[in-house]
Amino acid sequence: MSTRISAAKLLQVWERGQLQAPVEKALTLLAAAHPDATRETLAALSIGERDGGLLSLREQLFGTELSSLTDCPACGEQLELNFNVADIRVGPTAPHVPLYLSHSGYELELRLPNSVDLLQLTNYSTVGEMRARLFEQCVVRAVHHGAVEQANEMPAEIVDLAIERIGEADPQADVEVDLNCPECRHVWQTGFDIVSYLWSELHSWAWQMLREVHVLASNYGWGESEILSMTPQRRRGYLEILGA
Numbered sequence: 001m002s003t004r005i006s007a008a009k010l011l012q013v014w015e016r017g018q019l020q021a022p023v024e025k026a027l028t029l030l031a032a033a034h035p036d037a038t039r040e041t042l043a044a045l046s047i048g049e050r051d052g053g054l055l056s057l058r059e060q061l062f063g064t065e066l067s068s069l070t071d072c073p074a075c076g077e078q079l080e081l082n083f084n085v086a087d088i089r090v091g092p093t094a095p096h097v098p099l100y101l102s103h104s105g106y107e108l109e110l111r112l113p114n115s116v117d118l119l120q121l122t123n124y125s126t127v128g129e130m131r132a133r134l135f136e137q138c139v140v141r142a143v144h145h146g147a148v149e150q151a152n153e154m155p156a157e158i159v160d161l162a163i164e165r166i167g168e169a170d171p172q173a174d175v176e177v178d179l180n181c182p183e184c185r186h187v188w189q190t191g192f193d194i195v196s197y198l199w200s201e202l203h204s205w206a207w208q209m210l211r212e213v214h215v216l217a218s219n220y221g222w223g224e225s226e227i228l229s230m231t232p233q234r235r236r237g238y239l240e241i242l243g244a
């Protein structure tokens with residue numbers, strides 16, 4: 001990701017992603033950062049690779065500092081959570097190396113879930129069903145005492161171990177932030193979802209941009225694309241003169 005993404009392009013991404021499900025929104029965002037990659041290529045990335053790419057995009061668009069509000073589960077105090085992209089960036093992993101699990105006579109070859117797998121889960125309503133389906137999709141080969149075994153006939157213990165193995169192999173897919181409450185000193189961890197975080201930032205940015213275009217176009221009569229192609233500094237300069 002080397003080229004800068006223009007304001008006009010970013011507004012298109014926001015427009016396109018509005019009605020999309022989160023898994024598709026993630027791909028739409030990633031495509032903006034990787035204009036030369038096909039959607040198929042991006043959809044085949046593991047979830048950790050995808051989220052690593054989205055963190056890089058976030059850094060490029062809005063910087064490295066992240067913050068969000070959360071409630072302490074012990075005393076209910078609202079806390080402002082500040083952290084850095086580096087705090088949740090997991091080191092480089094090797095997501096395409098085959099994973100093996102060997103337990104109680106079962107030999108499994110597994111792969112990491114990707115966006116295509118997640119898109120296929122939309123027809124399932126319970127977490128249990130989704131988990132079972134995702135497991136089946138990620139079993140490349142399963143053998144029990146030398147005989148080929150169906151993924152949907154595996155004991156729960158093996159399914160749990162396999163899912164754990166998959167999670168360990170793609171840690172960027174499930175990052176947690178350490179928290180401690182200054183009021184009651186409670187210490188806990190919370191998950192961080194880069195897709196919803198980045199999307200809500202883009203949403204606020206887009207509305208801000210539309211307001212700026214509206215004010216400048218109303219006052220100066222300039223066209224939308226002219227205004228969008230200005231640097232943020234120049235737009236802000238005119239807005240300041242207008243007192244907007």
Ligand SMILES: [Zn+2]
Binds near residue numbers: 073
């Ligand atoms: Zn607390």
